[in-house]
Amino acid sequence: MRYPRLIDDRSIWIMVAPSVIWAAHFLLCYWIAAIWCAKEAADGSAPLQPVTWTVAGVTLVALGLIWALARHAWGRYGGSLFITRTIADDRAQERKHFLGHVALLLCALHTLAVIFTALPVLVFDRCW
């Protein structure tokens, strides 16, 4: 049995993918900080630099992945971020554009959300 490509113009996974990347990024940041603070800096005094740099790296990867998805939504699905008419025609092409458009909106939202998540590491230099 051949499995179809997960992100393809005949698939709705692109609607979920940007959110999943945000979720993975969020959980990773939380886990990295929580494990570091519990295992390495239990008294709260150890510096947070390793966490800062790891979170920065994970954030760049997440943003890169969202960017790649956005390109996919734009290229393969023919989506655009802003639309000037309702995408409500009864055509398969139209459904594809709709998915691409919503996926692009989600990419934009989750780009912001990923940046939101990463901001705290710029502020803190200790766990507590």
Place this chain on the structure above:
Amino acid sequence: MTAFQDLPPPPDYDEARDRAQRERLMAVWHTPTGWRKFSAVNNEIVGRWYALTAFGFFVFAGILALMIRTQLAVPDNDFLSMELYNQVFTMHGTVMMFLFAVPIFEAVAIMVLPEILGARDLPFPRLSAFGFWCFLIGGVFVCGSILFGAAPAGGWFMYTPLSSDPEQTGIGTDIWLLGLSFIEVASIAAAVELIVGVLKSRPPGMRLNLMPLYCWYVLVVGGMILFAFPPLIAGDLLLEMERAFDWAFFDTERGGDPLLWQHLFWIFGHPEVYIIFLPSVALVATILPTFARRPMVGYSWIVLSAVGIAFLSFGLWVHHMFTTGLPNISLSFFSAASEAVALPTGIQIFCFLATLLMGRSVGSVPMLFTGGALAIFVFGGLTGVMVALVPFDWQAHDSYFVVAHLHYTLIGGMLFPLMAGIWYWYPFATDKTMSERLGRWSFWMMFAGFNIAFLPMHWTGVMGMPRRIWTYAADTGWGPINMVSTVGAFLFAAGFAVFAWDVLRPKRNQPPTRRNPWDAGTMEWAKEVPDKPWGCRSIPLITTRYPLWEQEDIVGQIDRGEWFLPDAQEGKREMIVTDILDGRPIFVQRVSGPTYKTLLAAMFLGACFILATFKLWLAAVLCGAGFTATILWWLWTATARIPEKEEKDCGRGLRLPVYMSGNASVGWWAMFITMVGDMTAFFGLVFAYFFFWTVHPEFPPEGTRSPAFSWLTLGMVLLVAAWVLVAGARRWNGQAKTGRARAALALAGLPALSGLGALAQACLVSGLDPTRHAFDATCWVLVLWLGAHLLAGFVMLGYCVARSWAGILTPRYDADLRNSALYWDFMLATSLLVYALLALFPLLSEGGVA
């Protein structure tokens, strides 16, 4: 380009044919009368029962709220004893959340979703009925406990270590844990039903970009339930194991940690708020276009918000735990996500306002409630942004400020839209209308009463009044403000009483309403007056978002039976299953009709949970066996029956198969979705393992041996062998090697059960005692979880063998086997994870083989 370009024209209208078709449809979809009505499974009937029951619980919890307000009206009050007060506020929160807010979503969705889709029914009508009976039995059990002074008293989030100590909290906590776990089963059943309903039961032609916004929300909320409720089930399991069998999960002296409960509870609890909120927003998104007389502005932006909120709302759980001493850096991640979720939430509100501004709004009672909802919710949302900021939360935490905030979001975000929805769909459900005058009275009383009750609570909170406090001294100065709140609460309740009277008062003399009384654009208003039990006379081709506005004469075409499935020649209840993307018809699904089996199954399952509460283990196990037997009877007699023919004519030249298996069938999707939820609960246990690993310097603790590696490996090999046999059976059955397939199915249980035995042996030989330390308890609970699932899988194998012997499961008709094989795929994943945690992870952290 539509896939239906070359449809032949409908046959000319023939009155005699129309009458005959209607008679046959009526015979098939007829609702039982008298006592037999309890066997009904029709979505409209079950939805109505569901809604009325949920409102019954709402009234109950509302009376509790008035008791709370009476107690707090004046300082040093002793209207309620302290013990009863604890029970009253715990039950108020619990009942409102678990027995009203979530079930009412399911009730409304079960009632209107098929009609909005233009479908005959949902794909698993009996599952809806089963869910309803579970909800009713569990709800009455939990609520009834307060009459015996035995209600839970630990607050609606049941924090450990208070709740994990049987000496401090009595049977009420067990009632809470087991009763609510039972009700959660109903919620997950409804979620499975609704997700499959939206994905696979849309009418032909309804592509994703044409789907009503209500359906988008139902899909999103169904998905959220699937990921939010299971962690609480995992938490309930751990807490009940500690209470009933003294397993060490939350006891710090034995390596447990009470914070684990808070994590598991709030991973459920915060998404829960959005699970409650989004379905009501969905009502607004359906009602608003009707009264603004134009399509919703920013359809795709609303879809964006729904999907965005669904995910972001899972990143908020720790904002309920800002004062637990977690590292500040962790808190700020959750603070950031809590701010981020305001973005998609705000987008929806702006879309609603834009629709109102660009349309020609018609004043009406639903619009009053919608307007009130937006005003109250925005206020609550803004205080939400305030408490999402850690420093502010440290000041306001556990004070009446938070009580005010959560009531503003829930009553504005959930209750007021629901009132609008009830008013709006009342003619749909009953063919009668509610009174405009009473509607306005009830709105203004509720709106004023709500604000008089809850706005002052912001001040009492800031003045330092803690939530859940039983009474207070006069010199605190909180008395006058509390009195104002109490007066407001009674005004609010009076407003609701007016509303309830309007819903329930007899309307026999009122003429039936006209068809589509609001001139709405969505499909549910195509229904005939007086109501017919079949939903849609013929299932139309949908090519627009608002078919009643944009598709000329669609109602006439439906009525004349010009579209698909206008008849029921074979005397079976039928609906069309379509594909996820474009609504292309795939096959005709035969759905089951009235039965008492669902009621019987719910009674057995309910009895099992209730008896377990009282620690009557043998009786509970017997009822569990009765439940399993009933389910098997139900499945055997009603599902995956071999059809009398391969294909059927659905009208307009559309011929569709009447049997499908594998991922084309709805049963396969239901299994897949259920198992995703099940895996989420399992991940709750995995989370517990890692949580303990982070809080302990050494995990496994010093002096404890990890489960024996050799036994674990043997167990794993056996479990993989079992899976290989099941996968082989599916393959061989497909190749018509029936004998080999049966043998594989019959044998697969052997390695599965011995594998389970080997895993248990691994824990035994290492001397792991679940009452000694959290590590031991966690290892055992993982094995226990896997074991219970393997037993269920074992029953499925037996069922498939029996079906094969009976000639119901054949190489062509193999839905049961494919669904069971899918279950075993998930078992393989679960087994591998258990092995990785118990055998491989200790190698990493210990650096050696036990």
